[in-house]
Structures are given as structure tokens and as C-alpha cells.
Amino acid sequence: MGTFAQFTPNAAGAPDEPIPEPEVEGASCETAIVLEKGSIETYTFYEGQEYLYFEFTASSDSMFVVTGAESQNSEPFVGLIAYEVYLKDDCESLTQIYNESVDDSTMHYFEMTDLTEEESYLLVLRRDLNEDLPEVTFSMLIEDIYYNCPQNYNSPCGELIKNHEFNYFGTTFGSMSPFQVICDWRVHDGTPQIKGLGIPQAFAYMYMERSWFVDLEAIETSVNITPGDYILSLDVAATGTNPPPDELRVIGRNNTTNTEQIIYAIQGNTIQPSTTTNPRTFQTKAICFSPTQTFDELIIEPYNSQSNTAYCDVYVNNVSLRNISLDAGADVTLNGCSDEKTIGPDCVLPGVSYSWSPTKGLSDPNIPNPTISGAQSGTYTLTMTSACTTITDQINVNFSGVDEVIPDGQTSTWLQNIHGNTLSSNTIQGKKFLVQGEFIIDSELYINWCEFIMAEGAKITIAGGGDLDFHGGNSTTRAIIRSCQPDKFWDGIYVSGSAGGHADFRSHTVIRNSINGIVFEDGSFGHVGNVKFVNNGTSVTFKNYSSMHYMQNGLNAMPLNIQSCEFSTNSYFTDEFGYLPTYAVKVINFHLDPNNSHMQPLLVKWNTFNGTGGGLYIENSNVVVQSNGFHGFYKTGPNLPGNPSRSDLAIRIKGSQTVSGSKGLTINSNTFNNCYFGIEAEDNFIYRIKSNTFNGSLALLSETGPGTNFLKMSNNFSDADPSTTQNQIENNTIKNVEK
Known part of the structure; x- marks a missing residue:
């Protein structure tokens, strides 16, 4: 081994400085530099120096050495041609176990996978004697190839694979991370690399080539898979430089029984290329599988059929394996x-x-x-x-924030038992309730200055003998039925006479953000007075009245009426639906028995209809429309909430009435201000339109159509006896109109 300690002049001749003597640190086996695992240090090849000697103790059976420039700003470290490793008892007893040539790149990576833990080794770096041997300082690191995950490493969410994202590196070397310094992943075949300029971009790179022999790279990790249901997923991408392999296989292995099973084979033609910039772009591939046997190792490897001899490669990231389980989270x-x-x-x-x-x-x-x-x-x-x-x-x-949550399908009897007045259990006052779905009023119930917050789509049904009296106290203690949020809408209130339902809505009441408002039908007794309607698709509907269903415990007061109410909408309605309501009130098929002296037309009186809230629609009905104000019925103009199509018609009448005189259709003493169209009637037989005032001044200024109209009629007929005066259009005042 003594000959390894000799130094020779470089090819250019004798060096300017004396060649180091063998006793210089690193110049021989006897003066070998002691390496500490995990510590990046700088070392120097002196001019003309061919060999540099190091000594280390193996901390595991697999370690690596990486060498590179002294720093990012230093000259590249070039000229190294080989790593030599010897098992060392002493300098006179050396057994060579590696003699690996390296290419002349700026960073060198060398694996040692046949070491014996706790044994001493001599590492020799060799430069090319036939080239210039200048003085050069470089950095070097020796480390275990496979890191155990650190103690504070937590596999999230039941993840069975440690470091499934490839995001833990033991150390960094210059601006790069050493290949495979990553916890719990090992080489299965070849020399696969963990790539990436930084932790978030780290990913595995593997290839396969089938030519004279099979050359491939694969990775593996320990894992405990027992029979059960699992989700396996991984992110994959083709490099874009070479084609992907025919398949990328995920294999479960049992090392005790020496058996393997393909868990997942991703077809190469489904793997899309990644972008070339950082971060790379990956596709997630996932599979559910239910093994019936136990595996202790997971292998990921590319596979090509025998007919595919191309060089194929692939990127892999985020290899995840979890038991299939579900926890919906906290309440x-x-x-x-x-x-x-x-x-x-x-x-x-x-x-x-x-x-x-x-x-x-x-x-x-x-x-x-x-x-x-x-x-x-x-x-x-x-x-x-x-x-x-x-x-x-x-x-x-x-x-x-409410006194009670009323579940879907719950009844007023239930609510009275909880919140009824101590003196009168059918009276509830001053409470706030949340209605989740359908609230069924099936009893006599007096609601005084309460607030009902309606969930989206919720409704109130009054049937089964239900009789509701709903009202506020004064302007500060109002009774309110509204949605929880101003841009959400509930269904409506349905009062069915045939099902025994009746309702009165009285003073200081606000009904807001319903789709259908209050719907009275089939002969139910209903009175609506002094109610403010805001943001309702339709506010009040009376329909299908040919007879009355009398209340057992009520006054059965006639006439049924809509009186002293106000109808409007604002921008929340148009934001949700994109239009303004056409009709605030609808009366359809309201024609009671004319021979019954107690039966009277529906009375619509003293109400304020704003153009934003919609007008009045009457079809085949007997109605008295008296002393109402209709304001701002025009499609365009100032002060609009948004830019939807608004109604330009105050009253539309369609179809015949069944009786004459005061029990027919009467439109009397109403005021129409700033309306493009006042009244449009079609197919009417019996009507009285008198003493109304129509002022179309604003509409004239704001519209561009053919002109404003107080009354437009088509297919309207007088009574069969022309000598009668049942059909009347008289004493109406018309201002600022074109027709």
C-alpha cells in the first residue's frame, strides 16, 4: 500500500512548489483524513497530487460519497477519475472492495452497498496522472444512503408509507440534494434518483431499457399491508424527452414467503409528459384494492415488453397508501x-x-x-x-341564537307544548325560531311579535284544522318571516281550505325573501292586512275558490282581503334571479256562489304596489280593486336595482267573471303614477272601471315605446242585455299619456 502514497510531477513538468511529503494529512494511508458522517467539509488536492486518502467507520451497510465544488461560486471540481475503497485492519492489511471509475462531471456520487457496519474503511480519491494536476479545493460528504425517518416525522392521515411525498432530505450538498438521501425508500434495482432542486419539487426518476440485457431502475419501501381495503395513489409524469414505459407497476412483496403480486399497473400511454419547468406537472393515478394476503414491501418499477427496446423513463411522486376509512369531522x-x-x-x-x-x-x-x-x-x-x-x-x-330549531316535518302542537304561554298554550309571543324544512300548523295558534328564520327552501303548511293568527305588536316589535341570509330564499306559506287550514296575517308583519309568499287556496279563510312584503317572487295568491270551508273556532269573516300592504323588492332579488317579479298578487279562479248573500268578491284595498315588487294579476275571478296606489311600472329609467326587466304593467285581467254588479270585477278609485301601462284586460264580460287616476308623466320621459296607456282591452264584451249598465268605464282621470 506504500506505493499509493507516492506523488509524481504533473505532465507539464515539475511543480513550482515542492511535492508534499507523505506525512502531510491525506497523503498516505498512515495520514488518512478521518471522515465524519453527515458533515460537509472542504479538502484540498495539492498541485501534482494524484491520490487523497480518507478513513471512515461504516455506520450502516450502505453509504454514499458525494463530491463537488467548494461552494456555488467556486470553480467546478474536475479531474477525479476513480473511487477506491478498502476494508482496513491496518495500512499493511487492506482488502479492496471497490474500484469505481467516475465521469469527469462537476458533481460525483458514489454508492457503497457492501459495507459491514462498524468496520473501518480506507477511501481513496484518484486523479488522472496523464492530465494536469492543479491544486483544487472541493467539498465532500459521506452519509448513510437510506435515512430512517426522523423521530418527529409524522405520516399524515393514516398514511402507511413514510415520506410518501419524497420531501425529507437528510442534508443538502451545495445547491443540490444527494440522490436517495430520503427516509425509508431504498433501491430495488439499478440506481434510481430522487431529483429536485428543493424539497417541494423532489420526485423519483426511473428508467427501463431492454436491449441485449434488461437495464432498469426501481425503488422500494417497507410497508405493512394486511387483508383489508386500501387506497393506493401516486403522481406520475413522462419526462417528455423519452417515451414512458409500457407500464409502471406497483408490486406488493412478501419477503417471508418470497412472493409478489402486481397491485397496480399504470399503462404508459395514459402517462402525460410533465412541463420542463419547476415545479413539474404530474397526474394522480389512484386505485382501490383489497388484498387477501400480507405484504411487507412495496416496489415501484417500470416495465417494457420484450418487443419494446426503447429507452423509457418516468417521474413518480406522492406515493400514498392508506386504509379506507372515513371520519366526517367534528360537529x-x-x-x-x-x-x-x-x-x-x-x-x-x-x-x-x-x-x-x-x-x-x-x-x-x-x-x-x-x-x-x-x-x-x-x-x-x-x-x-x-x-x-x-x-x-x-x-x-x-x-x-334562536329559541328553538323546528325540524323538518314538525307541528305546531309540538311547538306549543314547548313555548306556549302559561295562561294560553295556543299563544306564543316574543320568540325566535329557525324552520329547517316544512313546519306544519295543525292547531289553533296565535303568534305574536315572533320571528321565523326560514332555511333555504323551507315552508309553512297550514292544514289539518290549523288556524294561524300572525301579527306584530308595533313598529319596534314586528312579526317577521324571513330567510336567514338576504340572498337566499325560502319557499312559502300554504293555506289549504280543503285540508282545514286558515290564516290571518295582520299589522306590523314583514314577510321577506320567499319564492311564493302566502298561497290561499280551496276555500280557506284568509286575511292579509298591514303586511310589508319585500323580495318575494309572488307575495300573495288566492286561487281555486268556488266555495268556503268554514273554521270551527273562527269568525269566518268576509270578505277575504288584501289590505294596507306594501310590495317591493331590492337588489338581492335580482342578484339571485336576474329579474324583478311580474306580479305581487295573483287571484286565479276566485268565483264564489253569487246566490249566497254572505259570499263577496276578494277585496284588494289601500295597498301600495311598487313597480319593483310586481303588479296585480286577475284571472277568471271576482275581485274589488279599490283605493290602491300603483307606482313606477316601467321597464327602464332611474333608480333601478340592477338592470333586470321589470314589469311595466300595473294590472292584468284575463278571463270572464261569473257575476255582475258589485260581485263582479270592480277597479275603483286607484291611483297610477309613473306607469307605462295601467290596465290590460282580455276576454272579460263583466267589469266596472271607474274613478281611477292615471298619471304617466315619468313613463313618458323614460320610455321609448309607442306611448303610455291607461287602459288596453281586447275581446271584452258587454252583458247580454245591452240596456243594462253593468259594464262601466267612467269618471277616470288620465294625465300625461299618449293614448
């Missing part, structure tokens, strides 16, 4: 209508689908972690579906 509480919470599992599996039910209040019911907001309360179920199985789990959503 949440919404603190009022403006609150918002994120729900769902902390751990999301790849390659599966998620869906929530019910969907109300969710930003997206088909993602694992939606946000929930609004008037929501109750149990939400998360369903996770994979190719192997379907699993469900539930969370509870609570809503604070």
Missing part, C-alpha cells in the same frame, strides 16, 4: 345567520368521491370540505365512494 355550531364554517374530514383520500346530504347551506355538496352557512341545523351525512366500498359518517350542525 359545528353556526353562530347566527352570518356565520360560516368549514366541515368535513381532516384526511381526504385520493381516488374516491365525496357527497353530502342534505345539500342545503353547502358551498358544494360534492367535495369533502365544503363551507356551511345560513339557517342550517341537524345531521349532515358524508358518503365516501370508492371502487371497493361505500362508507358514510355523520356530523351534527347546530344553530345558535
Whole structure:
């Protein structure tokens, strides 16, 4: 071994400086420099020096050496041609185990996989004697090839593979990370590389070439797979330089029984090339599988058929293996209508689908972690579906800030038992309730200055003998029925006479953000007075009245009426629906028995109809429209909330009435201000239109059509006896119109 310690002049002749004597550190086996694992240090080849000697103790059976420039700004380290490694008892007893040539690159990586732990070794770096041998300082690191994961490394969300993202490196060398300094991943075949300029971009690179012999690279890791259901996923990309292999295989291996099974074979023609810039672009491939045997190792390797002799390569990242399980997450509480919470599992599996039910209040019911907001309360179920199985789990959503949450399908009898007045159990006052779905009023119920917050799509049904009296106290103690959020909408209130339902809505009441408002039908007794309607698709509907269903405990007061109410909308309505409502009030098929002296037409009186809230629609009905104000019915002009199409017609009448005189159709003493069209009538037989005032001045200024109209009629007929005066159009005042 003494001959290894000799120095010779370089090819250019004798060096300017004396050749180092053998006693200089690193100049011989006897003066070998002691290497410490894991420490990057700088060393020097002196001018003319061919060999540099190091000594180290193996800390594992597999270690690597990497050499490179002294720093990022230094001259490249070139000229190295070989690594030699000797098992060392002493300098007179050396056994060579490696003599590896290296190419003349700026960074050199050398693996030693046949070491014996705790044995001493001599490492010799050799330069080319036939080339110039200038003085050069370089950096070097010796380290275990395979790192155990650090103690603080946590596999997230039940991940069975340690470091599935390739994001832990033991150390960095200059600006690069040494290949394969990564916890719990090992070489299975060849010399696969963990690449990437930084931790977030690290990924594995492997290739396969089948020519005279099979040359491939593969990686493996220890894992404990027992029979059960699993999700396996990995990110893959073709390099774009070479084609991908025919398949990229994920193999489970049992080293005890020496058996293997292909778990997943990704077809090469489905692997898309990555971009060449950092970070690389990958596709996620996922599979559900249910092994019936045990594996202790996972192998990832490229595979080519015998007919494919091309050089093929592939990138791999994010190799994940998890048991299929589901925890829908923690219960949440919404603190009022403006609150918002994120729900769902902390751990999301790849390659599966998620869906929530019910969907109300969710930003997206088909993602694992939606946000929930609004008037929501109750149990939400998360369903996770994979190719192997379907699993469900539930969370509870609570809503604070109300006196009671009324679940879907609950009744007024139930609510009275909880919140009824001590002196009168059928009276509830001063309370706030959240209605989740359908609230059924099936009893006599007096609601005084209460607030009902309606979940999106919720409704109130009055039937089964239900009789509701709903009103506020004064301007500061109003009775309110509204949505939880101003841009969300609930269904409506349905009062069915044939099902025994009746309702009165009285003073200081506000009804807001419903789709259908209050719907009276089939002979129910209903009175609506002094109610403010805001942002409703339709505010009040009376329909299908040919006879009355009398209340057992009520006054059965006639006439039915809509009186002293106000109808309007604002921008929230147009934001949601993109238009303004056409009709605030609809009366359809309201024609009671004319021979019954107690039966009277529906009375629509002293109301304010704003153009934004919609007008009045009458079809085949007996109605008295008296002393109402219709304001701002025009399609364009100033002060519009957004730019939807608004109604330019105050009253539309369609179809015949069944009786004459005061029990027919009367439009009397109404005021129309700034309306493009006042009244449009079609197919009417009996009508009285008198003493109305129509002023179309603003419409004249703002519209560009053929002109404003107070009355437009088509297919209207007088009574069969022309001598009668049942059909009347008289004493109307018309100003600022073109027709």
C-alpha cells in the first residue's frame, strides 16, 4: 500500500512548489483524513497530487460519497477519475472492495452497498496522472444512503408509507440534494434518483431499457399491508424527452414467503409528459384494492415488453397508501345567520368521491370540505365512494341564537307544548325560531311579535284544522318571516281550505325573501292586512275558490282581503334571479256562489304596489280593486336595482267573471303614477272601471315605446242585455299619456 502514497510531477513538468511529503494529512494511508458522517467539509488536492486518502467507520451497510465544488461560486471540481475503497485492519492489511471509475462531471456520487457496519474503511480519491494536476479545493460528504425517518416525522392521515411525498432530505450538498438521501425508500434495482432542486419539487426518476440485457431502475419501501381495503395513489409524469414505459407497476412483496403480486399497473400511454419547468406537472393515478394476503414491501418499477427496446423513463411522486376509512369531522355550531364554517374530514383520500346530504347551506355538496352557512341545523351525512366500498359518517350542525330549531316535518302542537304561554298554550309571543324544512300548523295558534328564520327552501303548511293568527305588536316589535341570509330564499306559506287550514296575517308583519309568499287556496279563510312584503317572487295568491270551508273556532269573516300592504323588492332579488317579479298578487279562479248573500268578491284595498315588487294579476275571478296606489311600472329609467326587466304593467285581467254588479270585477278609485301601462284586460264580460287616476308623466320621459296607456282591452264584451249598465268605464282621470 506504500506505493499509493507516492506523488509524481504533473505532465507539464515539475511543480513550482515542492511535492508534499507523505506525512502531510491525506497523503498516505498512515495520514488518512478521518471522515465524519453527515458533515460537509472542504479538502484540498495539492498541485501534482494524484491520490487523497480518507478513513471512515461504516455506520450502516450502505453509504454514499458525494463530491463537488467548494461552494456555488467556486470553480467546478474536475479531474477525479476513480473511487477506491478498502476494508482496513491496518495500512499493511487492506482488502479492496471497490474500484469505481467516475465521469469527469462537476458533481460525483458514489454508492457503497457492501459495507459491514462498524468496520473501518480506507477511501481513496484518484486523479488522472496523464492530465494536469492543479491544486483544487472541493467539498465532500459521506452519509448513510437510506435515512430512517426522523423521530418527529409524522405520516399524515393514516398514511402507511413514510415520506410518501419524497420531501425529507437528510442534508443538502451545495445547491443540490444527494440522490436517495430520503427516509425509508431504498433501491430495488439499478440506481434510481430522487431529483429536485428543493424539497417541494423532489420526485423519483426511473428508467427501463431492454436491449441485449434488461437495464432498469426501481425503488422500494417497507410497508405493512394486511387483508383489508386500501387506497393506493401516486403522481406520475413522462419526462417528455423519452417515451414512458409500457407500464409502471406497483408490486406488493412478501419477503417471508418470497412472493409478489402486481397491485397496480399504470399503462404508459395514459402517462402525460410533465412541463420542463419547476415545479413539474404530474397526474394522480389512484386505485382501490383489497388484498387477501400480507405484504411487507412495496416496489415501484417500470416495465417494457420484450418487443419494446426503447429507452423509457418516468417521474413518480406522492406515493400514498392508506386504509379506507372515513371520519366526517367534528360537529359545528353556526353562530347566527352570518356565520360560516368549514366541515368535513381532516384526511381526504385520493381516488374516491365525496357527497353530502342534505345539500342545503353547502358551498358544494360534492367535495369533502365544503363551507356551511345560513339557517342550517341537524345531521349532515358524508358518503365516501370508492371502487371497493361505500362508507358514510355523520356530523351534527347546530344553530345558535334562536329559541328553538323546528325540524323538518314538525307541528305546531309540538311547538306549543314547548313555548306556549302559561295562561294560553295556543299563544306564543316574543320568540325566535329557525324552520329547517316544512313546519306544519295543525292547531289553533296565535303568534305574536315572533320571528321565523326560514332555511333555504323551507315552508309553512297550514292544514289539518290549523288556524294561524300572525301579527306584530308595533313598529319596534314586528312579526317577521324571513330567510336567514338576504340572498337566499325560502319557499312559502300554504293555506289549504280543503285540508282545514286558515290564516290571518295582520299589522306590523314583514314577510321577506320567499319564492311564493302566502298561497290561499280551496276555500280557506284568509286575511292579509298591514303586511310589508319585500323580495318575494309572488307575495300573495288566492286561487281555486268556488266555495268556503268554514273554521270551527273562527269568525269566518268576509270578505277575504288584501289590505294596507306594501310590495317591493331590492337588489338581492335580482342578484339571485336576474329579474324583478311580474306580479305581487295573483287571484286565479276566485268565483264564489253569487246566490249566497254572505259570499263577496276578494277585496284588494289601500295597498301600495311598487313597480319593483310586481303588479296585480286577475284571472277568471271576482275581485274589488279599490283605493290602491300603483307606482313606477316601467321597464327602464332611474333608480333601478340592477338592470333586470321589470314589469311595466300595473294590472292584468284575463278571463270572464261569473257575476255582475258589485260581485263582479270592480277597479275603483286607484291611483297610477309613473306607469307605462295601467290596465290590460282580455276576454272579460263583466267589469266596472271607474274613478281611477292615471298619471304617466315619468313613463313618458323614460320610455321609448309607442306611448303610455291607461287602459288596453281586447275581446271584452258587454252583458247580454245591452240596456243594462253593468259594464262601466267612467269618471277616470288620465294625465300625461299618449293614448
